[in-house]
Amino acid sequence: MENNYRQTAAEIVEALGGKDNIRTATHCATRLRLVLNNEKAIDTNHLEAIDLVKGHFNNAGQFQIILGTGVVNGVYNEFKDITGIEEANKDDVKKAAEDNLNPVQKIVKNLADVFVPILPALVASGLMMGLNNVLTAEGLFVAGQSVIDLYPQIADLANMLNLFSNAAFTFLPILIGYSSANIFGATPVLGAVIGAIMVHPELLNGYGYGEAVATDSVPYWNILELSVAKVGYQGTVLPVIGSTYILSLIEKNLRKVVPNILDIIVTPLVSVLVTAFLTFTVIGPLLRTVGDWMTNVVLWLFNDLGAIGGAIYGVIYPILVITGMHHSLAATEIQILANIETLGGSPTFAVVSVSNVCQGAAALAMFFLMKHDEKVRSIAPASGLSALLGITEPALFGINLRYR
The missing domain is CATH 3.30.1360.60 (Glucose permease domain IIB)
Known part of the structure; x- marks a missing residue:
């Protein structure tokens, strides 16, 4: 051997x-x-x-x-x-x-690197959310009634699960701030501080921003004739990543000029103060709008085009996997998940799951079709099973792209 x-x-x-x-x-x-x-x-x-x-x-x-x-x-x-x-x-x-990597690929890679470390928290929260839905969904086991309607003594258990499952999404900017600061070379706890500032309870909750705009009730700070919206960033992704990137630039440059004896005091103070101010005046409003556009385009596919939109998304998704750009969709998908109670569910995950199953099925089919090629027959079962479990690269690159 x-x-x-x-x-x-x-x-x-x-x-x-x-x-x-x-x-x-x-x-x-x-x-x-x-x-x-x-x-x-x-x-x-x-x-x-x-x-x-x-x-x-x-x-x-x-x-x-x-x-x-x-x-x-x-x-x-x-x-x-x-x-x-x-x-x-x-x-x-x-x-x-x-x-x-070219500049676009580097941006996509950084997005992926930010989300990978926090995926366990999101997975745990999603599973707990599923358990809570089993207990509270009407008609799942008995028509017109939920499990807690049948057994009121476990209502507090469902309430507890609901709190546990929402925590990661409620404080998502803190998790992203910590992770992205680590990727960009800033002090991770300062990234977490920026995230915490963006969801501080004294701010207008980000989920109520749309209604506040409609009723002209958005609160503002008035600083030297500058009006700054006093609004949080719950359920958003891009603003905290952008702010943490600016934090990393400020912190790195300060460390080059601030004397070591003053570094522990001056660098964190100036870095957080300047970044937080820029977050609420420039970075946050701009990237909140960009994130909303991205999310609205995806939701438009599903809400306005229905099955056709879902088919378009399903066809595009494996192409994005080939280029590695599917990681850039994480920002949109997490923003959708953060608003899942309002939206009623995540259509993107449903279509991605179907796309993955199709990739796996195509690879498994090649096991039966390529009877003369032992090499393909040896690769097909493992790559097909991997795709059914969510990892499609072996099926995509090893079989499906190769044989079209």
Whole structure:
């Protein structure tokens, strides 16, 4: 088997354009993750003909080769020996991969990096929201009645679940502020402070902003003849990301000029004060409008075009996955989830789920159609099952794109 790994590694190096074309390399549980100097030098036909290679794709500046659990370790060890490349960790590879991204891809990557760390909180909140809905939805088990109607003694349990499930969305800007500050190189707790300022209880709740505008009852601060809306940013995403990015710029530049003895006092004070003022005067209002436009476009597809709009979204979604731009939709989807009680549900997740199932079904179908190709038959079940569980890249890049 070692000889097989050696031969596979040598063929991969040759297919990639030689060891001089390989900048850095690491691996995960199933894939080689590479950063190349010139991806146009790859001989994809040669690569796909290698027995142990189950597929390949490009994602966020990394060229990834699917080998499978266990196999990837053996091939990677031989790969290092042949190329002479020092072992790199995933962070090193990610940093090298960023050089291959264009400005749009970098923005999309930063959006994804902001949301990944807070996903467990959102998943937990979503599941608790589902449990609460099971207890409070009328007609789910008995016509015209909910579970708490039948068993009033558990009403307080449902109320508790409702509070628990809403917490992450109520204070979402704090979570995003902390995470995005970490990504942009600011002090994470200062990012959390900016998020907390944006949802302070003394502000008009962001959910009531539309009604306040309609009734001309929006409160304002009057500062040197400047009127600043005293409105919170509950349920928004882009404003806190934009504010935290400005925070990082201010903080980094202050640290270059403020003496070390004063740094702990001056830098946090000025960074938070200036960022918070800019948030309510410029950044927040501008990015709230942009976020609303994005959300309204998606909701327009579903509300005004109905099934046709859903079909359009479903067709576009896997194309965005191919380019990596599907991560940019996270801002819109989370904003929709934050207003889920008003909207009654999230149409985007329903369509994305159907899209993922279709990708998985197409990959599984290839297992039966490609009877003459053992390689495809070996890849199809695992990639199809992965897509059914929400990870579509193996099915997309390994089978569906390849065979259209």
